[in-house]
Amino acid sequence: MTTLSSTEYGPPKIVVVGDVLEGPAERILRHVLRHYNLEDVHVTDKYDGLKHADIIVALGKTAIEEVMGGRVNVTNARSGPPKYSAKYPQAKIIPTYHPAMAIRNNGVFPDIIADFGKIIAPIKDWTEPKYNPVTDVEQALSIIELMKQSEHVTLDIEVGVEKDQDFSHPDILLCIGMACKSNEVWILSEEICQDSEVMAALGSMLKKHEGIICHNGKFDLQVLDRLDIAKGSKVYFDTMLASYALVERQGVHGLKYLSSELLGAPAYDLEIKQYVSGGQSFANIPRDLLYKYNAYDVALTFELFEHYTRRLEHEGLRNLHDFLVRIANDLMLLELDGVKVNMDYLDELTDSYLEELVETEEELKQWVENPRSPKQVKEALWKLNHSVESTNEETLKNIQDKTETATNVNRFVSLMLHHRKEQKLYGTYVKGIRSRLIEDRVYPTFLLHGTVTGRLACRNPNLQNVPRASKIRKLFIPEKESIFVQADYGQAELRVVTCLAQDTYLQEVFKENRDLHSEVAIRFFGPNYTKDQRVRAKAVVFGLTYGREAYSLSKEFKISVAEAQRYVDTFFEAIPQVVAWRESIKERVLHRSETLETPFGRRRRFWLITHENQKDVLNEAYGFMPQSIASDLTLLSMIKIRKEMPYVQVRLPVHDSILVECDPDWAEEVAVQMKAIMEDTAAKEFDTFVPFPADTEIGPSWGELA
Numbered sequence: 001m002t003t004l005s006s007t008e009y010g011p012p013k014i015v016v017v018g019d020v021l022e023g024p025a026e027r028i029l030r031h032v033l034r035h036y037n038l039e040d041v042h043v044t045d046k047y048d049g050l051k052h053a054d055i056i057v058a059l060g061k062t063a064i065e066e067v068m069g070g071r072v073n074v075t076n077a078r079s080g081p082p083k084y085s086a087k088y089p090q091a092k093i094i095p096t097y098h099p100a101m102a103i104r105n106n107g108v109f110p111d112i113i114a115d116f117g118k119i120i121a122p123i124k125d126w127t128e129p130k131y132n133p134v135t136d137v138e139q140a141l142s143i144i145e146l147m148k149q150s151e152h153v154t155l156d157i158e159v160g161v162e163k164d165q166d167f168s169h170p171d172i173l174l175c176i177g178m179a180c181k182s183n184e185v186w187i188l189s190e191e192i193c194q195d196s197e198v199m200a201a202l203g204s205m206l207k208k209h210e211g212i213i214c215h216n217g218k219f220d221l222q223v224l225d226r227l228d229i230a231k232g233s234k235v236y237f238d239t240m241l242a243s244y245a246l247v248e249r250q251g252v253h254g255l256k257y258l259s260s261e262l263l264g265a266p267a268y269d270l271e272i273k274q275y276v277s278g279g280q281s282f283a284n285i286p287r288d289l290l291y292k293y294n295a296y297d298v299a300l301t302f303e304l305f306e307h308y309t310r311r312l313e314h315e316g317l318r319n320l321h322d323f324l325v326r327i328a329n330d331l332m333l334l335e336l337d338g339v340k341v342n343m344d345y346l347d348e349l350t351d352s353y354l355e356e357l358v359e360t361e362e363e364l365k366q367w368v369e370n371p372r373s374p375k376q377v378k379e380a381l382w383k384l385n386h387s388v389e390s391t392n393e394e395t396l397k398n399i400q401d402k403t404e405t406a407t408n409v410n411r412f413v414s415l416m417l418h419h420r421k422e423q424k425l426y427g428t429y430v431k432g433i434r435s436r437l438i439e440d441r442v443y444p445t446f447l448l449h450g451t452v453t454g455r456l457a458c459r460n461p462n463l464q465n466v467p468r469a470s471k472i473r474k475l476f477i478p479e480k481e482s483i484f485v486q487a488d489y490g491q492a493e494l495r496v497v498t499c500l501a502q503d504t505y506l507q508e509v510f511k512e513n514r515d516l517h518s519e520v521a522i523r524f525f526g527p528n529y530t531k532d533q534r535v536r537a538k539a540v541v542f543g544l545t546y547g548r549e550a551y552s553l554s555k556e557f558k559i560s561v562a563e564a565q566r567y568v569d570t571f572f573e574a575i576p577q578v579v580a581w582r583e584s585i586k587e588r589v590l591h592r593s594e595t596l597e598t599p600f601g602r603r604r605r606f607w608l609i610t611h612e613n614q615k616d617v618l619n620e621a622y623g624f625m626p627q628s629i630a631s632d633l634t635l636l637s638m639i640k641i642r643k644e645m646p647y648v649q650v651r652l653p654v655h656d657s658i659l660v661e662c663d664p665d666w667a668e669e670v671a672v673q674m675k676a677i678m679e680d681t682a683a684k685e686f687d688t689f690v691p692f693p694a695d696t697e698i699g700p701s702w703g704e705l706a
Contacts (some may be wrong), residue, residue, distance in 0.1 A: 178192060206221075337443055378391055464654050475702075486659045634657070645673055
């Protein structure tokens with residue numbers, strides 16, 4: 001039986017060391033030990049007796065440094081296979097986070113689980129890959145022929161940028177690594193990558209091959225497409241997306257991390273870091289080191305392919321992986337095309353924002369010299385009789401809500417909030433877009449693995465977060481003599497909830513195309529409701545999909561919590577099936593610790609539920625299904641639009657909407673066809689319990705759709 005004690009009682013084979021002998025941290029540790037049925041484990045806060053242990057699990061920075069004998073970074077120390085220490089040479093050391101950290105950040109809990117798993121399922125010993133740099137044309141052609149005849153081809157390219165960070169368009173291939181079997185990699189050298197005959201043969205092979213394996217493959221194939229080497233190639237298996245299919249967390253899908261954590265690979269990028277620090281080009285790396293680095297990437301991707309093929313089949317997630325790859329291959333085409341920017345309007349916006357910011361800063365000078373300085377803002381608030389620990393938006397809004405409009409403090413806080421909003425819009429969407437321009441276009445990167453909810457993410461720049469009503473959207477325009485058409489699912493997430501809950505009241509509202517917000521406003525306020533009261537009703541309705549509560553509504557509308565609760569209760573009386581669905585989600589997640597799964601196979605796990613995070617967990621659980629399903633319906637519609645409407649150019653998917661451009665003479669017909677495709681997709685791929693109507697708009701810019 002596992003013993004939690006601070007006394008030494010013999011030479012245990014497995015020792016867990018750290019200060020976890022009471023409180024929440026102890027309960028979390030017990031949970032982890034039960035997860036693996038680890039009965040013969042001694043848990044202690046003393047270091048006596050560690051010299052007799054075969055395995056030492058060190059919890060947290062203090063314990064890890066004591067066991068390892070030096071200063072460490074916990075995140076780096078825990079990654080990969082067990083470590084060894086001169087202080088305890090007889091033992092395998094498994095560093096991990098202190099369980100108390102999981103209380104503050106439950107995102108680390110899966111890492112703690114994984115680390116304890118190394119006790120019973122140790123990572124295999126790492127074998128350095130064999131690789132062969134190819135500098136001869138005839139040999140290169142024979143290697144390409146070998147790949148052509150193989151069932152699978154693992155591919156990785158090296159260019160002058162870091163593919164997970166940069167947004168530029170590399171124009172020189174430094175090398176291309178390929179493998180068709182484990183632990184034998186061929187590297188097409190830089191000189192060979194400039195040979196037209198070899199590149200033509202490579203492109204022909206890749207365009208026809210149906211078994212291309214990559215890690216974040218849409219980058220590699222995108223570069224080869226832009227360089228006119230392999231247009232139209234598609235990824236067959238993506239190890240990054242396989243990782244995400246199995247574990248929907250963020251920040252754990254990089255090749256280096258997975259290779260260390262799952263395969264026991266060393267930190268093989270250390271040799272090249274001195275050449276690329278500070279954002280320097282990969283072209284600075286000596287070619288022998290670059291080829292070795294490329295070979296590791298290829299060999300490890302192949303090993304991960306074998307590893308994930310087994311795991312996906314075992315966990316019933318291969319279909320989800322293939323679904324994600326299908327979407328990724330289509331998103332690659334969007335990334336290749338980019339979106340045009342109105343350069344004249346960009347200059348106009350720059351001048352407008354800078355002028356506005358200067359004027360606001362001049363007015364703020366009576367309180368602060370530099371409104372970007374938290375220290376100065378704190379001092380200004382202190383002089384205005386408001387002592388605060390933070391100057392974040394929530395703090396400032398709380399002060400604004402509690403002070404009279406005409407007072408100095410209210411004016412100061414209002415100006416600060418306005419300044420921050422304008423500064424963010426300028427920095428992110430004006431200055432930020434200008435810095436990411438390639439000629440007159442931006443080329444955003446879409447991330448299928450960027451959220452735990454299954455929603456698509458976007459970066460460099462993040463066009464999905466451009467405020468709908470802002471003047472920023474006018475920046476984005478179609479090509480000359482073209483026009484934008486946008487189709488947008490109406491109330492998609494609420495309709496998804498209606499289908500999942502089989503709610504008959506909402507079904508009638510949606511089937512009869514009634515105005516739900518007006519009906520709810522009448523329930524709250526009677527038939528003579530005001531415009532403001534309709535806004536309140538709308539907030540209650542939309543809050544349904546993410547668990548919004550009375551307290552939040554009371555703060556926004558400056559009403560009592562009791563009144564806000566009356567709104568919620570009144571709405572819930574009309575939708576008993578939705579209420580029952582929400583209760584079932586609560587039961588499954590909080591009480592049965594079940595994993596949620598959508599019809600498209602996406603899963604949402606809640607790794608650690610505590611009293612402190614229970615409310616947030618529940619809100620995320622309510623939002624997962626509607627957000628994920630609505631996003632996937634949009635992405636499936638995007639694929640069908642591209643396939644069935646080759647005369648339009650798809651530019652952007654934004655949550656529940658799709659933006660395309662086309663010839664103005666076709667715009668009306670394109671809008672009709674997009675609407676039909678989106679509505680048909682929802683019916684065929686999800687549910688017919690309620691319709692999923694798509695609204696369409698046409699306009700000369702993204703901000704002028706009507």
